[in-house]
Amino acid sequence: MVLVSWLIAFLEYCFQVPANRWGHGQFSAAQLKTMQEAITLLVFSAFSVFYLSEKIRWNHLLGFALLIAAVFVIFKE
Numbered sequence: 001m002v003l004v005s006w007l008i009a010f011l012e013y014c015f016q017v018p019a020n021r022w023g024h025g026q027f028s029a030a031q032l033k034t035m036q037e038a039i040t041l042l043v044f045s046a047f048s049v050f051y052l053s054e055k056i057r058w059n060h061l062l063g064f065a066l067l068i069a070a071v072f073v074i075f076k077e
Contacts (some may be wrong), residue, residue, distance in 0.1 A: 034074045038067055 016036065023032050041064075048054045 030074055034071055038071055041067065 019032075027035070045056070045060070045064075049056060
């Protein structure tokens, strides 16, 4: 199971590094990191609900709303 986890992380890294290099011309480093974290949390949330059968609670929804606010603030000109 650990090997599978590391393979998933390696695959994510293989996409992340080129995406950051290509994206840096259009986005700032803070914007790229914010997008990365938001996407990671969305994917992990879906994984935890559909694969791990965990329920999303009110505090999770509030945290997601705050993350959306953070994305808005980071991308505000």
